Amino acid sequence: MRKIEVVTGRFLLSIFIIVFLSACSLNGSISSSDVAVINEDRAELWSRANKAYNEKDWESSYKLYKDLKLNSNDVDLEFRFGVSAFKVNRIDEAERSFREVVGMSPDHQKALFNLALISLSKGHYYLYRYVNSLPEDMKSTQLIEVLDVLEKFSNN
Numbered sequence: 001m002r003k004i005e006v007v008t009g010r011f012l013l014s015i016f017i018i019v020f021l022s023a024c025s026l027n028g029s030i031s032s033s034d035v036a037v038i039n040e041d042r043a044e045l046w047s048r049a050n051k052a053y054n055e056k057d058w059e060s061s062y063k064l065y066k067d068l069k070l071n072s073n074d075v076d077l078e079f080r081f082g083v084s085a086f087k088v089n090r091i092d093e094a095e096r097s098f099r100e101v102v103g104m105s106p107d108h109q110k111a112l113f114n115l116a117l118i119s120l121s122k123g124h125y126y127l128y129r130y131v132n133s134l135p136e137d138m139k140s141t142q143l144i145e146v147l148d149v150l151e152k153f154s155n156n
Contacts, residue, residue, distance in 0.1 A: 042068070046077075053080055058087035075105045082114065091118060124150040 049064035065081035072078075082097030095118050101111035124147070131139060131147055 049080070053084065056087075059083050062088050062090070073104060075101055075108065078104065079108070079111055082111065086114065086118075092123075094118065122152065 045064060046067055048060055049068060052058075052061035052064060054089055061080070062084035065077060068077055069081055078097055079101045082094045082101065083113075085091075085097055095115065097109040098115045098118070101108050102115065105111070115139035127143075127147055127150065131143055
């Protein structure tokens with residue numbers, strides 16, 4: 001009985017290895033026609049994303065650019081995704097995206113500017129919370145003036 005279990009176990013292991021290796025070899029083989037279809041689909045997706053972006057349909061452009069971002073190192077795509085994320089109030093994603101852009105292109109002016117705006121906005125939020133947490137006698141007029149200036153800047 002023990003010998004049958006060992007033989008059966010080896011047989012099943014052999015079948016598993018053959019199936020696994022077959023699957024591995026199939027996954028690596030993509031025909032040139034498959035690549036052409038993938039590139040055509042990607043071009044169509046890019047076209048739809050740009051159309052939504054240009055029409056200021058931020059929710060659609062956000063979703064489409066997010067799909068395009070997979071396995072991509074395209075600076076323009078990453079930047080447009082960041083703008084779209086920002087416009088649909090996904091600030092943390094926008095910030096990550098702009099940081100990614102700066103990582104790929106350190107002097108990308110628009111990404112740097114947008115990161116500065118996000119940083120100012122976050123600073124304003126925390127400064128506002130800080131000032132409101134202080135007792136009245138501890139609130140300095142200079143701090144309140146700074147908060148007012150930041151608030152005016154944020155509203156423009």
